[in-house]
Amino acid sequence: MTYVFTEADITTEAQRLRDQSAALDPLTARLLRSAGLEPGMRVLDIGCGVGSVTALAAEAVAPGGHVIGIDRSDEAVAGARALLGDSNDVEFRVADANELDGIEKGFDAVIGRMVLVHVPDPVAVLRTAADHVRPGGVICMHEPDMTYAWTGRPTPLWNHVRDGILASFDHVGAHSRLGRNLFSVFRDAGLSDPEQIMEAPVGGGSSSPAFGWANAYAALRPLMESVGIDIDETVPTEGLTEALDADAAAHSGTVIGPLMYGAWTRVPG
Numbered sequence: 001m002t003y004v005f006t007e008a009d010i011t012t013e014a015q016r017l018r019d020q021s022a023a024l025d026p027l028t029a030r031l032l033r034s035a036g037l038e039p040g041m042r043v044l045d046i047g048c049g050v051g052s053v054t055a056l057a058a059e060a061v062a063p064g065g066h067v068i069g070i071d072r073s074d075e076a077v078a079g080a081r082a083l084l085g086d087s088n089d090v091e092f093r094v095a096d097a098n099e100l101d102g103i104e105k106g107f108d109a110v111i112g113r114m115v116l117v118h119v120p121d122p123v124a125v126l127r128t129a130a131d132h133v134r135p136g137g138v139i140c141m142h143e144p145d146m147t148y149a150w151t152g153r154p155t156p157l158w159n160h161v162r163d164g165i166l167a168s169f170d171h172v173g174a175h176s177r178l179g180r181n182l183f184s185v186f187r188d189a190g191l192s193d194p195e196q197i198m199e200a201p202v203g204g205g206s207s208s209p210a211f212g213w214a215n216a217y218a219a220l221r222p223l224m225e226s227v228g229i230d231i232d233e234t235v236p237t238e239g240l241t242e243a244l245d246a247d248a249a250a251h252s253g254t255v256i257g258p259l260m261y262g263a264w265t266r267v268p269g
Protein backbone atom coordinates (compact mmCIF):
# COMPACT_ATOMS: atom_id res chain seq x y z
CA MET A 1 0.00 0.00 0.00
CA THR A 2 1.29 3.48 -0.85
CA TYR A 3 1.69 5.62 2.26
CA VAL A 4 -1.10 8.16 1.79
CA PHE A 5 1.17 11.13 2.53
CA THR A 6 3.87 10.05 0.02
CA GLU A 7 3.14 12.87 -2.43
CA ALA A 8 3.89 15.51 0.20
CA ASP A 9 7.58 16.45 0.15
CA ILE A 10 9.56 15.00 3.06
CA THR A 11 10.34 18.33 4.71
CA THR A 12 6.63 19.19 4.78
CA GLU A 13 5.76 15.67 5.98
CA ALA A 14 8.40 15.79 8.74
CA GLN A 15 7.01 19.14 9.93
CA ARG A 16 3.43 17.79 9.71
CA LEU A 17 4.39 14.82 11.90
CA ARG A 18 6.11 17.10 14.42
CA ASP A 19 3.05 19.41 14.60
CA GLN A 20 0.75 16.41 14.94
CA SER A 21 2.96 15.09 17.73
CA ALA A 22 2.49 18.26 19.76
CA ALA A 23 -1.21 17.39 20.01
CA LEU A 24 -0.84 13.62 20.40
CA ASP A 25 2.28 13.17 22.53
CA PRO A 26 0.62 13.81 25.92
CA LEU A 27 -1.93 11.08 25.08
CA THR A 28 0.76 8.67 23.88
CA ALA A 29 2.95 9.30 26.94
CA ARG A 30 0.05 8.38 29.23
CA LEU A 31 -0.68 5.29 27.15
CA LEU A 32 2.93 4.05 27.26
CA ARG A 33 3.04 4.36 31.06
CA SER A 34 -0.35 2.61 31.43
CA ALA A 35 0.91 -0.19 29.18
CA GLY A 36 3.81 -0.77 31.58
CA LEU A 37 6.87 0.82 29.96
CA GLU A 38 9.38 1.35 32.74
CA PRO A 39 13.08 2.10 33.29
CA GLY A 40 15.54 -0.36 31.82
CA MET A 41 13.28 -1.80 29.11
CA ARG A 42 14.36 -2.47 25.50
CA VAL A 43 11.65 -1.23 23.15
CA LEU A 44 10.97 -1.38 19.40
CA ASP A 45 8.90 1.46 17.85
CA ILE A 46 7.47 0.41 14.46
CA GLY A 47 6.68 3.07 11.83
CA CYS A 48 8.61 5.63 13.86
CA GLY A 49 8.42 8.49 11.32
CA VAL A 50 10.67 11.29 12.56
CA GLY A 51 10.92 9.70 16.00
CA SER A 52 8.37 11.43 18.24
CA VAL A 53 7.10 8.20 19.83
CA THR A 54 10.64 6.80 19.99
CA ALA A 55 11.59 9.84 22.07
CA LEU A 56 8.57 9.41 24.37
CA ALA A 57 9.43 5.74 24.88
CA ALA A 58 13.07 6.64 25.60
CA GLU A 59 11.87 8.96 28.38
CA ALA A 60 9.65 6.22 29.82
CA VAL A 61 12.46 3.62 29.90
CA ALA A 62 15.21 5.93 31.23
CA PRO A 63 17.51 5.32 32.92
CA GLY A 64 19.04 2.23 31.45
CA GLY A 65 16.55 1.59 28.65
CA HIS A 66 17.05 1.55 24.90
CA VAL A 67 14.59 2.19 22.05
CA ILE A 68 14.99 1.24 18.39
CA GLY A 69 12.76 3.12 15.94
CA ILE A 70 12.19 1.54 12.52
CA ASP A 71 10.52 2.97 9.44
CA ARG A 72 10.48 1.76 5.87
CA SER A 73 11.15 5.29 4.62
CA ASP A 74 14.87 6.16 4.40
CA GLU A 75 13.92 9.82 4.54
CA ALA A 76 11.89 9.41 7.74
CA VAL A 77 14.78 7.55 9.40
CA ALA A 78 17.22 10.26 8.27
CA GLY A 79 14.85 12.88 9.72
CA ALA A 80 14.61 11.01 13.02
CA ARG A 81 18.40 10.75 13.22
CA ALA A 82 18.77 14.45 12.42
CA LEU A 83 16.42 15.30 15.28
CA LEU A 84 17.47 12.75 17.90
CA GLY A 85 20.70 11.12 16.67
CA ASP A 86 21.68 7.53 17.40
CA SER A 87 22.82 7.27 21.02
CA ASN A 88 22.87 4.90 23.97
CA ASP A 89 19.16 5.63 24.42
CA VAL A 90 17.78 5.62 20.87
CA GLU A 91 18.70 4.17 17.51
CA PHE A 92 16.98 4.30 14.11
CA ARG A 93 16.95 1.75 11.31
CA VAL A 94 15.24 1.31 7.95
CA ALA A 95 12.98 -1.76 8.02
CA ASP A 96 9.53 -2.80 6.86
CA ALA A 97 7.06 -3.59 9.65
CA ASN A 98 5.54 -6.31 7.47
CA GLU A 99 8.65 -8.47 7.86
CA LEU A 100 10.99 -6.82 10.39
CA ASP A 101 13.82 -8.54 8.55
CA GLY A 102 17.14 -8.08 10.33
CA ILE A 103 15.50 -6.82 13.52
CA GLU A 104 16.39 -8.85 16.58
CA LYS A 105 13.70 -10.49 18.76
CA GLY A 106 13.10 -10.53 22.50
CA PHE A 107 12.12 -6.86 23.09
CA ASP A 108 10.47 -6.00 26.41
CA ALA A 109 7.91 -4.02 24.40
CA VAL A 110 6.93 -3.31 20.81
CA ILE A 111 4.96 -0.11 20.28
CA GLY A 112 3.63 1.95 17.36
CA ARG A 113 1.49 5.00 16.66
CA MET A 114 -0.51 5.66 13.49
CA VAL A 115 1.17 2.83 11.61
CA LEU A 116 -1.34 -0.06 11.45
CA VAL A 117 -3.70 2.43 9.81
CA HIS A 118 -1.24 2.62 6.89
CA VAL A 119 -0.47 -1.08 6.25
CA PRO A 120 -2.50 -3.42 4.04
CA ASP A 121 -2.78 -6.17 6.66
CA PRO A 122 -2.75 -4.78 10.23
CA VAL A 123 -3.27 -8.26 11.73
CA ALA A 124 -0.16 -9.66 10.00
CA VAL A 125 1.94 -6.65 11.08
CA LEU A 126 0.75 -7.00 14.68
CA ARG A 127 1.55 -10.74 14.61
CA THR A 128 5.07 -9.99 13.32
CA ALA A 129 5.47 -7.30 15.99
CA ALA A 130 4.35 -9.70 18.74
CA ASP A 131 6.87 -12.25 17.47
CA HIS A 132 9.59 -9.72 18.40
CA VAL A 133 8.39 -9.37 22.03
CA ARG A 134 9.86 -11.61 24.74
CA PRO A 135 7.42 -13.90 26.58
CA GLY A 136 5.60 -11.75 29.13
CA GLY A 137 6.54 -8.52 27.33
CA VAL A 138 4.20 -5.77 26.16
CA ILE A 139 2.65 -4.98 22.79
CA CYS A 140 1.01 -1.55 22.61
CA MET A 141 -0.50 0.32 19.65
CA HIS A 142 -1.99 3.83 19.37
CA GLU A 143 -4.24 4.19 16.31
CA PRO A 144 -6.87 6.68 15.11
CA ASP A 145 -10.50 6.57 14.15
CA MET A 146 -11.31 9.54 11.91
CA THR A 147 -14.85 8.66 10.84
CA TYR A 148 -16.88 10.72 13.36
CA ALA A 149 -17.83 14.44 13.15
CA TRP A 150 -14.75 16.69 13.47
CA THR A 151 -16.66 19.74 14.70
CA GLY A 152 -19.49 20.29 17.12
CA ARG A 153 -21.65 21.27 14.15
CA PRO A 154 -20.38 20.24 10.68
CA THR A 155 -20.36 22.97 7.99
CA PRO A 156 -19.76 22.81 4.21
CA LEU A 157 -16.08 23.75 4.67
CA TRP A 158 -15.50 21.17 7.40
CA ASN A 159 -17.42 18.53 5.40
CA HIS A 160 -15.33 19.22 2.30
CA VAL A 161 -12.02 18.91 4.18
CA ARG A 162 -13.19 15.77 5.97
CA ASP A 163 -14.52 14.15 2.78
CA GLY A 164 -11.26 14.89 0.92
CA ILE A 165 -9.05 13.42 3.64
CA LEU A 166 -11.20 10.30 4.08
CA ALA A 167 -11.46 9.78 0.30
CA SER A 168 -7.65 9.97 0.07
CA PHE A 169 -7.28 7.33 2.79
CA ASP A 170 -9.86 5.13 1.02
CA HIS A 171 -8.10 5.60 -2.32
CA VAL A 172 -4.84 4.04 -1.09
CA GLY A 173 -6.60 1.43 1.09
CA ALA A 174 -5.62 3.00 4.44
CA HIS A 175 -7.91 2.12 7.35
CA SER A 176 -9.40 5.40 8.58
CA ARG A 177 -11.35 3.73 11.41
CA LEU A 178 -8.65 1.31 12.51
CA GLY A 179 -8.63 2.53 16.13
CA ARG A 180 -12.20 1.38 16.62
CA ASN A 181 -11.23 -2.08 15.35
CA LEU A 182 -8.01 -2.48 17.37
CA PHE A 183 -9.63 -4.93 19.77
CA SER A 184 -10.44 -7.41 16.99
CA VAL A 185 -7.06 -6.81 15.32
CA PHE A 186 -5.39 -7.94 18.59
CA ARG A 187 -7.68 -10.99 18.80
CA ASP A 188 -7.15 -11.91 15.14
CA ALA A 189 -3.38 -11.69 15.65
CA GLY A 190 -3.72 -14.41 18.33
CA LEU A 191 -3.09 -12.04 21.24
CA SER A 192 -5.05 -11.97 24.48
CA ASP A 193 -7.79 -9.34 24.82
CA PRO A 194 -6.12 -5.93 25.14
CA GLU A 195 -6.83 -3.24 27.69
CA GLN A 196 -7.95 -0.09 25.89
CA ILE A 197 -8.15 3.64 26.28
CA MET A 198 -9.55 6.28 23.94
CA GLU A 199 -8.69 9.99 24.06
CA ALA A 200 -8.75 12.81 21.53
CA PRO A 201 -7.29 16.28 21.23
CA VAL A 202 -10.27 18.61 21.61
CA GLY A 203 -10.66 22.37 21.98
CA GLY A 204 -11.74 25.64 20.45
CA GLY A 205 -10.14 29.04 19.90
CA SER A 206 -6.46 29.03 20.82
CA SER A 207 -6.55 25.34 21.84
CA SER A 208 -8.28 24.14 18.67
CA PRO A 209 -6.64 21.12 16.96
CA ALA A 210 -7.92 22.34 13.52
CA PHE A 211 -4.28 22.79 12.42
CA GLY A 212 -3.90 19.00 12.25
CA TRP A 213 -6.78 18.63 9.79
CA ALA A 214 -5.61 21.64 7.76
CA ASN A 215 -2.07 20.20 7.54
CA ALA A 216 -3.40 16.79 6.50
CA TYR A 217 -5.65 18.36 3.83
CA ALA A 218 -2.77 20.44 2.44
CA ALA A 219 -0.46 17.40 2.37
CA LEU A 220 -3.06 15.26 0.61
CA ARG A 221 -4.13 17.84 -1.96
CA PRO A 222 -1.57 16.70 -4.58
CA LEU A 223 -2.92 13.14 -4.27
CA MET A 224 -6.51 14.41 -4.51
CA GLU A 225 -5.63 16.34 -7.65
CA SER A 226 -3.79 13.43 -9.28
CA VAL A 227 -6.54 10.85 -8.68
CA GLY A 228 -9.51 13.13 -9.29
CA ILE A 229 -10.93 13.46 -5.78
CA ASP A 230 -13.35 16.41 -5.74
CA ILE A 231 -11.64 19.67 -4.73
CA ASP A 232 -13.55 22.85 -3.97
CA GLU A 233 -11.31 25.56 -5.44
CA THR A 234 -12.72 28.08 -2.95
CA VAL A 235 -11.09 26.15 -0.06
CA PRO A 236 -7.99 28.21 0.78
CA THR A 237 -4.58 26.51 0.66
CA GLU A 238 -3.04 29.30 2.74
CA GLY A 239 -4.84 30.10 5.99
CA LEU A 240 -6.96 26.93 6.06
CA THR A 241 -6.45 26.49 9.81
CA GLU A 242 -7.79 29.99 10.44
CA ALA A 243 -10.71 29.43 8.05
CA LEU A 244 -11.65 26.16 9.78
CA ASP A 245 -11.36 27.75 13.21
CA ALA A 246 -13.48 30.73 12.16
CA ASP A 247 -16.08 28.40 10.71
CA ALA A 248 -16.18 26.33 13.90
CA ALA A 249 -16.35 29.46 16.07
CA ALA A 250 -19.38 30.69 14.13
CA HIS A 251 -21.19 27.48 15.07
CA SER A 252 -20.42 25.42 18.20
CA GLY A 253 -16.71 26.29 18.53
CA THR A 254 -15.60 22.75 19.32
CA VAL A 255 -12.97 21.05 17.14
CA ILE A 256 -12.06 17.39 17.63
CA GLY A 257 -8.78 15.79 16.57
CA PRO A 258 -8.39 12.10 15.70
CA LEU A 259 -9.94 9.76 18.26
CA MET A 260 -6.84 7.91 19.43
CA TYR A 261 -7.43 4.34 20.60
CA GLY A 262 -4.68 2.80 22.68
CA ALA A 263 -4.60 -0.96 23.11
CA TRP A 264 -2.06 -3.06 24.95
CA THR A 265 -1.58 -6.58 26.22
CA ARG A 266 1.19 -8.94 27.28
CA VAL A 267 2.54 -11.68 25.06
CA PRO A 268 2.01 -15.07 26.72
CA GLY A 269 4.90 -16.05 29.03
Ligand SMILES: C[S@@+](CC[C@H](N)C(=O)[O-])C[C@H]1O[C@@H](n2cnc3c(N)ncnc32)[C@H](O)[C@@H]1O
Pocket residue numbers: 003017021046047048049050051052053070071072073076095096097098112113114115118119
Ligand atom coordinates in the same frame (compact mmCIF):
# COMPACT_ATOMS: atom_id res chain seq x y z
C1 LIG B 1 1.56 8.75 10.26
S1 LIG B 1 3.27 8.34 10.31
C2 LIG B 1 3.47 8.10 12.08
C3 LIG B 1 4.88 8.30 12.55
C4 LIG B 1 5.09 8.18 14.04
N1 LIG B 1 4.73 6.85 14.53
C5 LIG B 1 4.32 9.23 14.78
O1 LIG B 1 3.27 8.91 15.37
O2 LIG B 1 4.75 10.40 14.77
C6 LIG B 1 3.32 6.69 9.68
C7 LIG B 1 4.72 6.18 9.44
O3 LIG B 1 4.64 4.77 9.17
C8 LIG B 1 5.58 4.48 8.17
N2 LIG B 1 5.18 3.20 7.54
C9 LIG B 1 4.12 2.95 6.77
N3 LIG B 1 4.10 1.65 6.40
C10 LIG B 1 5.21 1.07 6.97
C11 LIG B 1 5.74 -0.25 6.96
N4 LIG B 1 5.16 -1.25 6.28
N5 LIG B 1 6.87 -0.48 7.66
C12 LIG B 1 7.49 0.52 8.34
N6 LIG B 1 7.03 1.79 8.36
C13 LIG B 1 5.90 2.06 7.70
C14 LIG B 1 5.54 5.67 7.23
O4 LIG B 1 6.73 5.75 6.45
C15 LIG B 1 5.41 6.82 8.24
O5 LIG B 1 6.66 7.34 8.62
